[in-house]
Amino acid sequence: MSTAPPAQSSRASGHSDGQPWIYAPAPETVPVHIRPEYDLFIGGAFVPSKGGKRFATLNPSTEEPLSHIVEATASDVDRAVAAARKAFKSWSATKPTERAKYLFRIARRIQDKARELAVLETMDGGKPIKESRDVDVPLAAQHFFYHAGWCDKLKYAAPHLPDGDAPRPLGVCGQIIPWNFPLLMAAWKLAPALACGNTCVLKPAETTSLTALALAEILLEVDLPSGVVNIVTGGPNVGRALVEHGDVNKIAFTGSTEVGKKIAAACAGTAKRLTLELGGKSPNIIFGDAAIDQAIEGIVNGIWFNQGHVCCAGSRLLVEESVLGEVIEKLRHRMRMLRVGDPLDKNTDVGAINSAAQLATINRYIDLGVHEGARRETIESAPLPAKGYWCRPTFFTDVQPSHTIAREEIFGPVLAVMSFRTPEEALQRANNTPYGLSAGVWTDKGSKVFDIARRLRAGVVWCNTFNKFDAASPFGGYRESGFGREGGRHGLLAYLQH
Amino acid sequence: MPRIPVTKTCKLYINGAFLRSESGRSLAIVNADGQVIAQIAHASRKDLRDAAEHAVAGQVKWAAATAYNRGQVMYRIAEIMESRSSELVEAIRTIEGSSAIAAKREVESSIDRVVCFAGWTDKILQVLGNQNPVAGPYYNFTVPEPTGVVVVIAPDAPSLLALVTLVCAPVCAGNAVIAIASDRNPLPAVALGEILATSDVPAGVINILTGQRAELIAHVSTHREINAISAAVRDPGEAKALQLGVAENLKRVRLISEPKPDWTDDDQFAGPWSIEPFLEMKTIWHPCGA
Numbered sequence: 001m002s003t004a005p006p007a008q009s010s011r012a013s014g015h016s017d018g019q020p021w022i023y024a025p026a027p028e029t030v031p032v033h034i035r036p037e038y039d040l041f042i043g044g045a046f047v048p049s050k051g052g053k054r055f056a057t058l059n060p061s062t063e064e065p066l067s068h069i070v071e072a073t074a075s076d077v078d079r080a081v082a083a084a085r086k087a088f089k090s091w092s093a094t095k096p097t098e099r100a101k102y103l104f105r106i107a108r109r110i111q112d113k114a115r116e117l118a119v120l121e122t123m124d125g126g127k128p129i130k131e132s133r134d135v136d137v138p139l140a141a142q143h144f145f146y147h148a149g150w151c152d153k154l155k156y157a158a159p160h161l162p163d164g165d166a167p168r169p170l171g172v173c174g175q176i177i178p179w180n181f182p183l184l185m186a187a188w189k190l191a192p193a194l195a196c197g198n199t200c201v202l203k204p205a206e207t208t209s210l211t212a213l214a215l216a217e218i219l220l221e222v223d224l225p226s227g228v229v230n231i232v233t234g235g236p237n238v239g240r241a242l243v244e245h246g247d248v249n250k251i252a253f254t255g256s257t258e259v260g261k262k263i264a265a266a267c268a269g270t271a272k273r274l275t276l277e278l279g280g281k282s283p284n285i286i287f288g289d290a291a292i293d294q295a296i297e298g299i300v301n302g303i304w305f306n307q308g309h310v311c312c313a314g315s316r317l318l319v320e321e322s323v324l325g326e327v328i329e330k331l332r333h334r335m336r337m338l339r340v341g342d343p344l345d346k347n348t349d350v351g352a353i354n355s356a357a358q359l360a361t362i363n364r365y366i367d368l369g370v371h372e373g374a375r376r377e378t379i380e381s382a383p384l385p386a387k388g389y390w391c392r393p394t395f396f397t398d399v400q401p402s403h404t405i406a407r408e409e410i411f412g413p414v415l416a417v418m419s420f421r422t423p424e425e426a427l428q429r430a431n432n433t434p435y436g437l438s439a440g441v442w443t444d445k446g447s448k449v450f451d452i453a454r455r456l457r458a459g460v461v462w463c464n465t466f467n468k469f470d471a472a473s474p475f476g477g478y479r480e481s482g483f484g485r486e487g488g489r490h491g492l493l494a495y496l497q498h
Numbered sequence: 499m500p501r502i503p504v505t506k507t508c509k510l511y512i513n514g515a516f517l518r519s520e521s522g523r524s525l526a527i528v529n530a531d532g533q534v535i536a537q538i539a540h541a542s543r544k545d546l547r548d549a550a551e552h553a554v555a556g557q558v559k560w561a562a563a564t565a566y567n568r569g570q571v572m573y574r575i576a577e578i579m580e581s582r583s584s585e586l587v588e589a590i591r592t593i594e595g596s597s598a599i600a601a602k603r604e605v606e607s608s609i610d611r612v613v614c615f616a617g618w619t620d621k622i623l624q625v626l627g628n629q630n631p632v633a634g635p636y637y638n639f640t641v642p643e644p645t646g647v648v649v650v651i652a653p654d655a656p657s658l659l660a661l662v663t664l665v666c667a668p669v670c671a672g673n674a675v676i677a678i679a680s681d682r683n684p685l686p687a688v689a690l691g692e693i694l695a696t697s698d699v700p701a702g703v704i705n706i707l708t709g710q711r712a713e714l715i716a717h718v719s720t721h722r723e724i725n726a727i728s729a730a731v732r733d734p735g736e737a738k739a740l741q742l743g744v745a746e747n748l749k750r751v752r753l754i755s756e757p758k759p760d761w762t763d764d765d766q767f768a769g770p771w772s773i774e775p776f777l778e779m780k781t782i783w784h785p786c787g788a
Contacts, residue, residue, distance in 0.1 A: 468632075
């Protein structure tokens with residue numbers, strides 16, 4: 001185990017006492033227009049709910065209300081589905097090259113308003129501005145741009161689809177998205193569905209609806225035909241009404257495995273098509289022959305990106321025993337350099353936890369980890385803002401595979417560190433989970449990279465990198481992490497008859 | 499005095515061996531005239547579990563074999579079927595009472611179907627996989643991988659063609675299969691097991707159970723070692739029961755719900771979309787020059 005100070009990148013550098021440099025505040029100051037109240041977006045217009053109550057949507061870093069949105073009723077969902085059904089006939093018959101132009105326009109408008117959307121995303125969800133600015137919003141635009149180009153090429157997308165010269169859309173798609181990447185998930189769901197000629201009813205998560213509603217404003221600006229996209233806000237009852245609606249042809253859900261299973265049961269015996277992108281407990285495997293400093297950055301990005309609110313987070317770290325001490329020491333140093341706090345500050349690495357409920361869940365898991373005998377390490381010294389929902393980046397050592405924190409999805413900035421001796425043991429441990437969403441492997445040995453990547457049971461395998469996403473790259477899981485893919489050529493199949 | 503024929507004891511085919519049911523049960527099979535013409539093994543839930551255990555082990559080895567090798571083993575199945583075609587014709591006719599010409603045609607179609615899937619082993623990855631042009635310095639590609647252990651629930655007719663079709667689609671891509679034979683005419687399934695035993699198919703890769711369909715499928719959806727189901731369902735109720743069962747563990751299900759599909763249709767039953775339900779798409783990223 002090395003006792004020398006770890007190599008430092010300029011980003012990770014700090015004072016000799018192991019504390020990060022003190023930076024002056026650097027808040028993002030682009031003004032963002034938020035209406036005091038939002039209605040539902042149905043049939044090409046913002047319309048009042050029929051009987052739905054309003055609730056406040058909070059800024060999780062201040063606990064202040066940003067706006068008031070609607071808890072949609074079953075009758076609102078009915079209206080949204082009817083609007084989508086009505087629009088389906090003309091939208092699916094629209095010349096594909098013309099359909100594409102709307103999607104291109106949406107991509108362009110997202111780029112035009114990128115800074116404003118990033119600020120809104122950060123205010124509504126709590127994620128650091130540098131992530132919403134550099135990841136969420138650019139990727140959302142890319143999804144529309146990428147899929148726009150597919151509209152008139154669907155017949156080349158896959159071999160021998162039914163009606164091969166003009167592959168058929170499914171119809172009305174009910175799409176339910178989570179709170180961790182609100183605008184990006186809306187784009188992941190809407191772009192391929194629209195490119196294939198479907199119409200949509202989108203339900204954002206109840207704590208993060210504002211960027212979806214801002215997207216609705218963009219849809220108006222680009223003159224997307226009425227009813228092609230409808231947005232109903234609210235909680236689980238709205239999602240349930242959509243899932244159980246008799247005139248919905250397809251459900252696409254991203255969220256927890258627990259809810260995914262309920263949706264699968266609700267769709268049993270119906271003609272509804274279903275794709276599920278669910279939870280994970282993804283392994284990140286560090287071999288002794290890896291480039292350790294790069295691997296440390298991968299571990300940091302794997303678990304502390306977006307406060308760990310990532311379904312594919314590398315939340316189980318498996319380190320080869322020979323380098324365990326070195327990895328822990330460097331990880332400890334790197335964790336101390338993370339800046340937790342104001343999500344709108346451009347230097348912030350870890351923002352606010354999305355909601356009080358999620359913070360309580362994460363804290364319960366941290367307590368369980370300590371209670372079950374694992375050793376907790378965190379940044380005790382970092383001051384946290386007085387208001388808002390905060391969780392210090394944390395990792396646990398002395399973790400057994402049977403510990404709750406090594407088995408269950410925490411969805412927070414909490415890493416479980418374990419060790420292994422042989423590649424076989426690493427694989428056995430990595431695959432010993434009902435999930436199979438993502439996995440990471442770090443080694444500089446080429447043949448080993450591909451051998452391990454081949455044998456990991458996961459839908460996305462990051463080799464010598466982690467948490468990379470792209471509109472052209474299919475994303476989705478094995479086993480209880482769900483089925484179906486989003487993105488790339490493979491993602492189109494989720495929205496076409498085949 | 500006429501010679502007393504030697505009748506065959508029809509057994510389960512599990513892990514490359516012929517076994518009686520652990521339950522000690524057997525079932526009488528009657529022909530169209532109501533005559534008992536065979537006694538078959540009546541598989542239990544425990545037999546299904548045993549088969550699953552062996553299928554898990556068999557699948558790992560099968561998936562690790564080269565696609566070229568899997569293709570040759572499957573082609574060998576067709577070779578042995580051809581040499582035993584008269585036995586297969588009899589197995590179809592004995593109970594169904596179909597004409598010799600129709601039964602012969604079904605056997606020929608079945609053999610050709612196996613040959614078709616033998617050819618898919620080393621092509622399905624190329625047809626369904628691709629490199630992805632991501633916007634960054636990464637080499638990124640998506641490849642199909644086998645889902646794991648697939649339970650096949652075969653229809654009553656065509657007893658041989660539908661069975662080999664549903665078995666070969668997942669097997670060609672590296673999955674292992676446990677086939678639950680038709681309980682109205684299980685004889686072609688029994689004959690197929692005997693063919694597999696002499697076809698170089700590794701133990702555990704294809705397992706065949708006979709018995710009462712409803713009794714066995716009640717346990718299929720909940721079993722944790724089974725990763726997917728391929729079923730020709732008899733009615734919407736059976737379809738819903740299977741879908742409800744798998745909602746708890748999210749195993750993959752492909753249902754054939756049409757009452758009488760044209761099983762000779764290669765586009766429907768021997769194309770990439772008959773294999774794809776038993777594949778998982780894996781996307782692999784690696785930095786490239788970064």
